[in-house]
Amino acid sequence: MTITTKRWGMLVLGGLVLASSAAHIANAPDLTSAGLAGATLRFTVPILLAGLGGLWAEKSGTLNIGLEGMMIIGSWTGAWVGMSSGPWAALLGGLVGGALVGLLHAVITLAWGVDQAIAGIVINMAAIGAVRFLSSVTFANEQGGSISQSPGLEQLPLVSVPFADSVLRPIGGWDVPVLSDAASLVRGLATNVSVGTILAFLLVPLTWWVLARTRFGLHVRACGENPSAADSLGVSPYRIRYLSQTISGAFAGLGGAYLVVVASSLYREGQVGGRGFIGLATLVFGNWTPGGVLGGSLLFGFTDALSTRQAASVEALLLIGGTVLVARAGWLIYRQRRESAIWHLAFGIPVLLWFAFGSSVPKELVGIAPYLTTLVVLAVARQALRPPSAIGVTYRRSEE
Amino acid sequence: MSEGSPVEGFIKRVLSPARLGSMSLHAAAVALSLLFAVTVLGLILAAYGTRPSAVIDVVGEYALTGPGWVAIVNKSTTYFLAGLAAAVGFRMYLFNIGIDGQYRLGVFAAAVVGGALGLPMLLQIPLMILVACLVAGAYAAIAAYLRAERGVSEVISTIMLNAIATGVISYLLSPKRFGVLEDGSSNVQTALIPESGRLPAISIPGAGEVYGFTVIAVIIGILYWLVTERSRFGFELTATGSAPRAALLSGTNPRRMVMITLIASGALAGTVGLPELLGSTHRYGISFPSGLAWVGLSIAIVGRNHPVGVALGALLWAFLERCALPLDLLGVPKEVISVVQASVVLAVVAMYELVHQISERRERRRAAAFARPAAPQGSPA
Numbered sequence: 001m002t003i004t005t006k007r008w009g010m011l012v013l014g015g016l017v018l019a020s021s022a023a024h025i026a027n028a029p030d031l032t033s034a035g036l037a038g039a040t041l042r043f044t045v046p047i048l049l050a051g052l053g054g055l056w057a058e059k060s061g062t063l064n065i066g067l068e069g070m071m072i073i074g075s076w077t078g079a080w081v082g083m084s085s086g087p088w089a090a091l092l093g094g095l096v097g098g099a100l101v102g103l104l105h106a107v108i109t110l111a112w113g114v115d116q117a118i119a120g121i122v123i124n125m126a127a128i129g130a131v132r133f134l135s136s137v138t139f140a141n142e143q144g145g146s147i148s149q150s151p152g153l154e155q156l157p158l159v160s161v162p163f164a165d166s167v168l169r170p171i172g173g174w175d176v177p178v179l180s181d182a183a184s185l186v187r188g189l190a191t192n193v194s195v196g197t198i199l200a201f202l203l204v205p206l207t208w209w210v211l212a213r214t215r216f217g218l219h220v221r222a223c224g225e226n227p228s229a230a231d232s233l234g235v236s237p238y239r240i241r242y243l244s245q246t247i248s249g250a251f252a253g254l255g256g257a258y259l260v261v262v263a264s265s266l267y268r269e270g271q272v273g274g275r276g277f278i279g280l281a282t283l284v285f286g287n288w289t290p291g292g293v294l295g296g297s298l299l300f301g302f303t304d305a306l307s308t309r310q311a312a313s314v315e316a317l318l319l320i321g322g323t324v325l326v327a328r329a330g331w332l333i334y335r336q337r338r339e340s341a342i343w344h345l346a347f348g349i350p351v352l353l354w355f356a357f358g359s360s361v362p363k364e365l366v367g368i369a370p371y372l373t374t375l376v377v378l379a380v381a382r383q384a385l386r387p388p389s390a391i392g393v394t395y396r397r398s399e400e
Numbered sequence: 401m402s403e404g405s406p407v408e409g410f411i412k413r414v415l416s417p418a419r420l421g422s423m424s425l426h427a428a429a430v431a432l433s434l435l436f437a438v439t440v441l442g443l444i445l446a447a448y449g450t451r452p453s454a455v456i457d458v459v460g461e462y463a464l465t466g467p468g469w470v471a472i473v474n475k476s477t478t479y480f481l482a483g484l485a486a487a488v489g490f491r492m493y494l495f496n497i498g499i500d501g502q503y504r505l506g507v508f509a510a511a512v513v514g515g516a517l518g519l520p521m522l523l524q525i526p527l528m529i530l531v532a533c534l535v536a537g538a539y540a541a542i543a544a545y546l547r548a549e550r551g552v553s554e555v556i557s558t559i560m561l562n563a564i565a566t567g568v569i570s571y572l573l574s575p576k577r578f579g580v581l582e583d584g585s586s587n588v589q590t591a592l593i594p595e596s597g598r599l600p601a602i603s604i605p606g607a608g609e610v611y612g613f614t615v616i617a618v619i620i621g622i623l624y625w626l627v628t629e630r631s632r633f634g635f636e637l638t639a640t641g642s643a644p645r646a647a648l649l650s651g652t653n654p655r656r657m658v659m660i661t662l663i664a665s666g667a668l669a670g671t672v673g674l675p676e677l678l679g680s681t682h683r684y685g686i687s688f689p690s691g692l693a694w695v696g697l698s699i700a701i702v703g704r705n706h707p708v709g710v711a712l713g714a715l716l717w718a719f720l721e722r723c724a725l726p727l728d729l730l731g732v733p734k735e736v737i738s739v740v741q742a743s744v745v746l747a748v749v750a751m752y753e754l755v756h757q758i759s760e761r762r763e764r765r766r767a768a769a770f771a772r773p774a775a776p777q778g779s780p781a
Binding site for chain 1: 701735742
């Protein structure tokens with residue numbers, strides 16, 4: 001919100017210096033490699049789309065546990081449409097499929113007055129059976145398809161910034177601290193990027209703009225903070241929530257379709273793998289702002305990508321995480337916020353000690369890093385978090 | 401307040417017109433929900449072009465035989481415990497999605513302890529149960545603390561904790577640590593629990609064996625009923641759940657209640673894996689599924705947090721899943737049953753909401769009748 005361009009610049013530069021030195025100290029060159037950067041992008045987008053979907057629902061005062069189910073349905077409809085009509089249609093198919101489930105969620109919670117968390121549970125449960133059923137009557141009859149898998153699909157095209165590869169690759173090889181790291185990272189982000197990835201990232205500023213700058217966005221936020229006040233001023237929380245939950249589903253469904261035509265080239269059962277739930281976590285992590293959701297998704301995407309690569313990178317990450325926590329503790333002590341500082345130290349010091357004296361981090365534990373980070377964030381940053389106040393509360397117009 | 405013998409009072413209370421009316425309303429709601437679910441199932445089967453008579457034949461032949469019923473009872477034992485764990489949380493409007501991670505960590509710990517020790521049965525089994533409950537309860541305490549002291553939604557924190565539990569178990573379950581790799585198998589499991597750590601089963605001639613833990617589960621159900629319906633704590637629980645402000649003003653500490661409720665829910669979740677561990681597998685391995693939290697929550701919703709309702713819900717769930725197995729023979733994937741289960745939950749919740757509104761209106765009319773002294777109604781017993 002108040003972070004200006006200059007502060008962003010400082011943050012990026014600071015992050016680069018930290019990453020570069022950690023990569024050198026921990027002897028983990030992969031941490032700043034182009035490959036890891038590219039993989040991070042691909043792992044980030046589905047989580048990002050789920051997170052933005054969750055944001056749309058929660059900003060209007062709806063807890064959307066059903067994101068997972070909406071992604072699952074979106075991945076299936078995406079693949080089904082994509083099978084005959086190509087990758088662009090697949091994205092659209094996922095979007096529509098997800099939107100329909102979002103609409104269903106809205107009907108369940110608004111028309112039938114069912115508790116929002118229960119509605120989400122129901123949707124997740126039904127989605128798993130529904131895709132099995134749908135696959136058995138469609139993909140199972142296709143060549144190369146089965147009851148749990150679609151035939152191979154065409155992917156969205158990849159694009160590169162002109163000359164990025166030829167200019168940045170040599171710089172990355174120079175081995176100059178920070179500069180070479182930056183060059184490799186940028187090369188990873190600027191070459192062979194899917195069009196779908198770019199579109200997904202554009203949805204972040206779009207979401208921000210609609211929610212923060214348009215009349216409709218104001219109405220959504222009003223319904224999330226105080227639906228009866230909004231209602232008394234002529235903004236129907238029912239109408240707004242029908243719309244926002246449908247949009248929420250559309251985002252999640254798009255995330256599902258992304259998994260099908262960008263992150264892979266087919267639909268596979270279990271592909272979504274809990275990303276809808278992680279999307280919910282990014283909301284907390286990002287304090288219910290689009291930029292924050294992006295940050296949270298990048299973190300999850302990064303650790304996801306990391307767990308498929310060099311183990312040494314994880315140790316470098318321990319160093320970074322521990323340093324950031326301890327440094328923030330110092331800042332908090334300076335600001336006289338002792339309780340928060342103690343929490344930061346309680347997590348930061350063990351992490352640093354583990355880096356210094358611990359043996360290598362086992363592969364099984366790398367995967368839990370993002371979840372642990374989110375828990376730590378929840379524990380230490382709670383005071384600063386500000387969720388929409390009407391989340392999870394069923395709105396009923398004047399019961400008297 | 402009621403005069404006469406306690407038995408008379410009890411009968412009067414149970415069979416009062418108001419109560420009977422509400423009971424029949426709820427029964428009608430459940431019946432309608434099941435009808436809805438059966439319709440959904442019928443539509444799915446119709447999509448495959450399967451004849452209903454063929455389905456009834458194949459289900460009767462493969463699922464609803466003696467062994468089939470034993471399997472249903474065994475599975476519903478697990479589901480019943482998961483449902484109770486969820487129901488404890490629901491009393492306070494807490495969604496313990498962490499049942500999943502809690503139960504797996506609990507049963508894993510119990511399997512490790514049970515596999516390492518060879519105590520007499522009277523010590524070994526209670527010890528394993530205790531370990532499962534303690535570990536699962538302690539794991540739930542993290543979410544409880546975050547909710548009570550830091551205001552973190554238990555929905556989010558337990559989703560994180562489930563994923564962490566998965567990672568921790570796969571780390572601990574490696575051959576270097578607590579895992580054992582049998583020759584010729586690629587599944588890592590914990591060590592086999594000795595005879596003294598196996599709960600005797602109830603043998604049913606010609607049908608198979610019902611888990612011994614089913615008896616314990618029934619006892620847990622009765623204890624649950626006593627604590628929630630007949631104790632001061634249970635009253636405080638319901639009071640804090642339904643009217644937090646009133647409970648606070650009457651001296652209940654809501655934070656303490658949240659801590660106790662979630663930890664109790666976690667400890668109950670610890671028992672979820674025990675019927676299988678003590679009764680059939682005798683080791684922790686891949687047969688312990690994840691996702692039981694969703695089953696438990698659904699069953700608790702359908703069963704309205706009442707132990708009898710939860711038991712019926714668990715039986716229904718196990719029954720549906722058993723019936724789904726032979727559907728594969730007809731070319732219908734058995735997973736479609738989750739659509740039916742989802743429609744049961746949905747219909748039940750929507751129906752209960754309707755019943756709630758109807759009975760509230762009725763209540764209001766009754767109160768209005770009392771308030772009008774000139775127009776006497778039939779004596780309200």
